[in-house]
Amino acid sequence: MSAILRAKAQEVEALLEKTLPPSSTPPSIIHEAMRYAVLGGGKRLRAVMAAAACESVGGDPRQVGGVAAAIEMIHAYSLVHDDLPSMDDDDLRRGKPTVHRKYGEAVAILVGDALLTEAFAELARMPEKYGVAFETTAAVIREIAEAAGSQGMVGGQTVDILAERGMVSADLNNLRYIHAHKTGALFKAALRSGGLIGGASEKQLEALTRFGEYFGLAFQITDDILDVVGSKDALGKEVGKDLEKGKLTYPSLFGLEQAREMAKESADKCLQALAELPYESRVLHEIALMVVDRDH
Numbered sequence: 001m002s003a004i005l006r007a008k009a010q011e012v013e014a015l016l017e018k019t020l021p022p023s024s025t026p027p028s029i030i031h032e033a034m035r036y037a038v039l040g041g042g043k044r045l046r047a048v049m050a051a052a053a054c055e056s057v058g059g060d061p062r063q064v065g066g067v068a069a070a071i072e073m074i075h076a077y078s079l080v081h082d083d084l085p086s087m088d089d090d091d092l093r094r095g096k097p098t099v100h101r102k103y104g105e106a107v108a109i110l111v112g113d114a115l116l117t118e119a120f121a122e123l124a125r126m127p128e129k130y131g132v133a134f135e136t137t138a139a140v141i142r143e144i145a146e147a148a149g150s151q152g153m154v155g156g157q158t159v160d161i162l163a164e165r166g167m168v169s170a171d172l173n174n175l176r177y178i179h180a181h182k183t184g185a186l187f188k189a190a191l192r193s194g195g196l197i198g199g200a201s202e203k204q205l206e207a208l209t210r211f212g213e214y215f216g217l218a219f220q221i222t223d224d225i226l227d228v229v230g231s232k233d234a235l236g237k238e239v240g241k242d243l244e245k246g247k248l249t250y251p252s253l254f255g256l257e258q259a260r261e262m263a264k265e266s267a268d269k270c271l272q273a274l275a276e277l278p279y280e281s282r283v284l285h286e287i288a289l290m291v292v293d294r295d296h
Helices: 003-019 028-038 045-056 061-082 099-103 105-124 126-130 134-148 153-164 172-197 202-229 241-245 250-254 256-274 282-290
Strands: none
Touching (some): 003 045, 003 061, 003 282, 061 134, 061 172, 126 134, 134 172, 172 202, 202 241, 202 250, 250 256
16 A cells, blocks of 8 residues: 555544553453454545545545545444354454454454444534535435345345355356345445535545445456455465355356456556546555555
């Protein structure tokens, strides 16, 4: 990551540190585990993108604090549940034991539940904490709820599991559905939410939507590639699990080289979408450039 993206990620980390309930608040085990799940690592791309999207349409990125915190909590909840034995059964996340390995499966399930509900509580606080209009707050809550739910991220995870178990076809249509919903939906919601708070026009929201869709695709294809060629040390988790589990991925359908080309094409389309925004966003530009070159 570039220096500017690292600095932005640190700002989000500090925001989350303040926003999450303290470990000392009863019941302390759940709050300690929530903080363990969220803090101490991660690129914070969804939060950074939300603030950058707001700025790119002339808004005040400081008003996006509620979205930034909420979207990272939702992302963390999805990882906690994704790592469970009944899902991907992972032991490592960001170089440390997964929540269910450290605290047990029951606490991990409750941590995910708590993070999801706390995220929407934080979104509801936006008028008082960040001066976001009530109408805009309602629009943002709807945006993020739809992206996280059964027709968004949860839907993508569902089809991913069905494909792994041979219950749906291992074809391009299902692969596109998985990537667009499991990964792309939350990126798109982060950008659109930032745009809504910044007062974006419909045309500007369309450009942010395209950026989110293409970025989500490039990001997930690169994730698929890294599961084949990446290192455990860089990724902070086990590699080769997609192949081991027979998951539907771009490398499994197209091979590594074609998957790399598809990721690059999607990243290029992100840059084209940026050209339609009124204010140049160095942050979004750097994010689009790094998505296919990262090692984790």
